[in-house]
Amino acid sequence: MPDGNMTAPDHFDRAQFTAMQDGTAEDYAKIQAHDREFAKHSVDRVLSHLNLLAGDHGGFRIDRLTHSLQSATLAHRDGADEELVVCALLHDIGDTLGCFNHADIAAAILKPFVSEKNLWIIENHGIFQGYYFFQHLGLDRDMREQYRGHPYFQACADFCAKYDQNAFDPNYDTMPLEAFEPMVRRLMSRPKRSIYMKPARQAAE
Structure with a gap:
């Protein structure tokens, strides 16, 4: 016989619909x-x-994780605010899944938590x-010029110049991930925006 102390099967704590249009308030509360x-x-x-980037050098002198850490270290030591440091840390987190659009993946992760400027960067x-x-690849190095005149153009150019293109030094004193973990936790503890929130202009109306 079943043990009388057994907890209810897991499915009892789940919504019971098979199409979202049929869900109840109780379902969505669960x-x-x-x-x-x-x-x-x-x-x-x-x-x-982020740790999946460890060991993958991608032809560079250091692996992708070390590049991410070095980028964040450069930002931190340059006096960048915590939000931008975390952006530097996570800017290439999409490398493992988005070989052709890694920036989009990083932006999607950071979008709820960062400013409009840092998201654009x-x-x-x-x-x-x-x-x-x-x-060197037969492409136009000035492709970024299509954004010339954008209010965040220079901020993005500075980010790459100071914290990205120069973060491939195997001899640099790069800070460990543990040093940045509290920053990530603070930044991601509460979203500034989500798909469920009205844009600021609408909310004010």
Whole structure:
């Protein structure tokens, strides 16, 4: 006979619909409760994914994780604010999944937590970084000029110049991931925006 102390099967704590249009308030309350618990561990998943960059040199002198750490170290030692340091740390986190659009993946992860300026920097750093090497691949190194006049053009150019294109030094005293983990946790503890929030202009109306 079943043990009387057995907990209810897991499916009893799940929504019962098979199409979202048929869900009830009770169903979505269950889902929201699970979402809140799942979100508590989002930083752990982000850091685990960042660690996937370890050991992959991609032809460079240092692996992709060390490049990310070195980029963040340069930003931190330059006096950049914590948000930009975390952006530097995570700017290439999409390398393992988005070989052709890695910047988009990093931007999607950071979007709920960063300013419009820092989001634009991460979204566009790939093209701005091309200023330093596109000419060797038969591409136009000045591709970034299409954004000339944008209010964040110089900020993105500076990010690449100071924290990205020069972060490939195997002899640099790069800070460990543990030094940046508290920064990531603070930044990602509360989103500034989400798809469920009205844009600021709409909310004010």
